[in-house]
Amino acid sequence: MPPISRRTLLLASTGTILISLTPMARAAKAGADIIASRIWPANAYTRMTLESTTPIQFKYFQLKNPDRLVIDIQGSATNQVLQELGKKVLPRDPYITSVRIGQFNPETIRIVMDLKTTVNPQVFSLAPVANFKNRLVVDLYPTKSVAIEQEKNDPLMALLQDYSHGKINSDGTSQAQATAPTPPVTKRPDNNPPAGTKPPAGRSRPLQRQPIIMIDPGHGGEDPGATGPSGLREKDVVLAVGRMVKRMLDGYGYKTYMTRNEDIFIPLGVRVAKARSLKADVFVSIHADAFTSPSAKGTGVYALSSKGATSAAAKYLAKTQNAADVIGGVILSSDKNVNNTLFDLTQTATINDSLKLGKDVLNRLGKINTLHKTSVDQANFAVLKAPDIPSILVETAFISNPGEERLLSSNEFRLRLATSISSGIKDYLSTAVLARR
Numbered sequence: 001m002p003p004i005s006r007r008t009l010l011l012a013s014t015g016t017i018l019i020s021l022t023p024m025a026r027a028a029k030a031g032a033d034i035i036a037s038r039i040w041p042a043n044a045y046t047r048m049t050l051e052s053t054t055p056i057q058f059k060y061f062q063l064k065n066p067d068r069l070v071i072d073i074q075g076s077a078t079n080q081v082l083q084e085l086g087k088k089v090l091p092r093d094p095y096i097t098s099v100r101i102g103q104f105n106p107e108t109i110r111i112v113m114d115l116k117t118t119v120n121p122q123v124f125s126l127a128p129v130a131n132f133k134n135r136l137v138v139d140l141y142p143t144k145s146v147a148i149e150q151e152k153n154d155p156l157m158a159l160l161q162d163y164s165h166g167k168i169n170s171d172g173t174s175q176a177q178a179t180a181p182t183p184p185v186t187k188r189p190d191n192n193p194p195a196g197t198k199p200p201a202g203r204s205r206p207l208q209r210q211p212i213i214m215i216d217p218g219h220g221g222e223d224p225g226a227t228g229p230s231g232l233r234e235k236d237v238v239l240a241v242g243r244m245v246k247r248m249l250d251g252y253g254y255k256t257y258m259t260r261n262e263d264i265f266i267p268l269g270v271r272v273a274k275a276r277s278l279k280a281d282v283f284v285s286i287h288a289d290a291f292t293s294p295s296a297k298g299t300g301v302y303a304l305s306s307k308g309a310t311s312a313a314a315k316y317l318a319k320t321q322n323a324a325d326v327i328g329g330v331i332l333s334s335d336k337n338v339n340n341t342l343f344d345l346t347q348t349a350t351i352n353d354s355l356k357l358g359k360d361v362l363n364r365l366g367k368i369n370t371l372h373k374t375s376v377d378q379a380n381f382a383v384l385k386a387p388d389i390p391s392i393l394v395e396t397a398f399i400s401n402p403g404e405e406r407l408l409s410s411n412e413f414r415l416r417l418a419t420s421i422s423s424g425i426k427d428y429l430s431t432a433v434l435a436r437r
């Protein structure tokens with residue numbers, strides 16, 4: 001075996017990769033067999049994942065001038081899947097310029113990510129879950145200074161960084177916020193409006209300021225949600241519907257935001273934290289249901305329960321939706337700092353408002369599709385846990401049902417869904433008094 005020159009070692013250590021495989025590289029011990037690779041570019045962060053039949057052993061470090069992230073995978077040799085990784089870098093990726101792969105030594109694959117800017121990388125492994133095998137996850141976040149600057153318009157970047165460092169609880173509260181209760185954001189007015197005001201006929205006194213609404217298209221990025229018989233993906237359907245809902249609510253004069261407006265994975269707790277950061281008055285999460293039987297069908301609306309699920313179906317649905325964090329790829333925290341007093345003092349009132357919001361939306365949806373249940377169902381949905389924001393989860397239809405999958409693929413039906421959801425929100429807000437926070 002010919003000796004490796006000092007120049008070769010120096011080139012490899014600075015990120016210049018030997019693409020051709022030497023006999024030494026081909027003799028690498030059997031280790032992680034990389035079977036899939038994916039890159040999800042987004043403004044908030046870019047994610048790269050490698051999927052393997054066995055756990056992936058890795059090390060990583062950063063280099064400057066130019067900016068690079070180097071990842072060494074031990075006990076493996078390059079293969080076709082890895083060699084094609086570079087082709088998956090898109091020109092619009094805000095963080096990655098290119099990716100290079102090579103065999104650094106007989107037992108190490110080296111991946112060099114050429115970067116467009118300095119990043120704050122989070123690199124971790126995930127055990128098999130759902131349809132995924134062992135995964136190596138590389139998340140490229142902007143630096144803290146960039147995240148703080150972006151926070152002026154959208155707090156998502158800073159919240160994602162806080163979440164990755166365990167500073168946000170699953171209910172969207174920060175550790176500082178979890179020590180004291182906050183009043184509910186919305187409440188129904190009493191039956192005695194102040195002198196000089198005249199409520200609409202048959203309705204309570206209207207709101208007194210511009211409402212703030214958070215629209216939450218479920219899933220995204222690495223987490224596709226449910227997939228229909230013909231391959232329609234939940235994450236794509238609900239993003240399209242969510243964008244329509246936002247446009248309609250904007251037309252009503254409301255101030256609206258979205259937890260995600262691109263194909264990106266956002267942890268459940270960060271979705272809730274974004275709503276709280278922007279002082280949302282209403283939180284509406286949009287999904288497409290699925291079940292093991294293709295005959296299941298219908299539209300449903302769900303709220304949080306503090307006493308357990310109100311039906312077996314709601315319990316099953318909450319379990320599947322709450323699994324999004326594990327499927328999407330986060331390391332769950334134990335929420336050690338959550339104060340139960342906060343839940344007791346505020347959550348009951350918030351749930352009552354959530355049920356009223358849910359009823360208004362459900363009434364509208366019942367006019368365009370069969371309802372899975374004629375009342376708002378309840379279970380322990382993680383994404384509905386904001387202690388002070390009325391929150392509901394809308395299951396638009398069963399994507400696992402061939403007939404309803406066809407409906408969900410139709411722009412006409414999506415528009416009808418968006419009209420019903422936005423009209424239901426408007427119905428609720430027409431009788432709400434919104435408190436300043």
